[in-house]
Ligand SMILES: Nc1ncnc2c1ncn2[C@@H]1O[C@H](COP(=O)(O)OP(=O)(O)OP(=O)(O)O)[C@@H](O)[C@H]1O
């Protein structure tokens with residue numbers, strides 16, 4: 124395979140999560156380098172591949188290692204593993220949010236000191252805020268900062284998949300928290316609180332919510348529990364009491380909008396001859412961080428596909444407006 128083709132296959136297998144193929148192509152590339160007389164580079168590549176392989180192996184092995192009374196297969200289906208790779212410095216955060224996250228991270232890092240004084244570190248967090256404001260990302264950041272894995276649990280999926288059995292499945296998850304310290308993210312938590320009108324069994328949803336309340340109250344593990352929701356009003360006060368801290372996320376304000384665009388368009392910096400800050404500051408109000416990074420990605424793609432001269436203020440404005448009113 125020639126180099127360009129190999130590179131394409133490499134990226135494709137990475138995107139598809141096909142580890143075996145990815146490593147096979149990487150090894151072919153190393154072999155080609157060796158054949159071309161670049162022995163040192165070839166050796167380096169092989170070493171890097173070996174290291175990466177052993178890391179992937181560890182991560183994939185994690186779920187298998189969960190020693191929960193023969194229920195590993197069930198757990199595998201209930202928990203999605205995400206490998207955290209973002210840190211606090213990758214996030215644009217208001218001070219109050221940052222302090223909330225840092226506080227939990229610090230208390231967890233100094234867990235022994237707190238326990239010696241008979242104090243429990245924070246570990247149950249409720250994240251509230253609009254879509255794309257950084258809730259899921261924060262769970263990942265906490266995990267990365269503490270060197271832990273994140274397991275994502277979608278409660279609505281749990282209910283629809285395991286009708287009648289959801290409570291026992293939920294217990295399984297709480298059992299695994301004791302056995303395996305990690306960040307357990309109950310994502311889109313509101314979906315069960317608000318999905319009472321659709322075809323789901325209302326009784327089942329109520330039972331799961333109550334059971335979740337009981338389990339979270341009872342939980343004595345040292346895992347970190349993060350629940351994320353868009354709709355705080357859908358949660359009753361009984362639920363709110365169960366958390367050590369509630370962190371409220373919001374859409375970016377003007378300076379944060381500018382910061383996000385500057386970050387997202389960093390690679391095109393040398394091509395931007397218009398005033399970026401004044402272009403986006405007000406126009407992008409109401410968009411989320413997620414929206415902003417999507418717009419930036421569109422521009423980066425545009426420059427790759429159609430050339431750098433495409434990067435104009437008009438194009439940026441076009442993508443912002445389109446994101447704000449997609450059906451216009
Ligand atoms: N505060 C932030 N700083 C930097 N990037 C952010 C921030 N918030 C979100 N992003 C970007 O937006 C993406 C989506 O954010 P995330 O998944 O955390 O949103 P969310 O609040 O969980 O949304 P949802 O309610 O839809 O689940 C992130 O992967 C990241 O690229």
Ligand SMILES: [Mg+2]
Pocket residue numbers: 258259260310311351
């Ligand atoms: Mg999310």
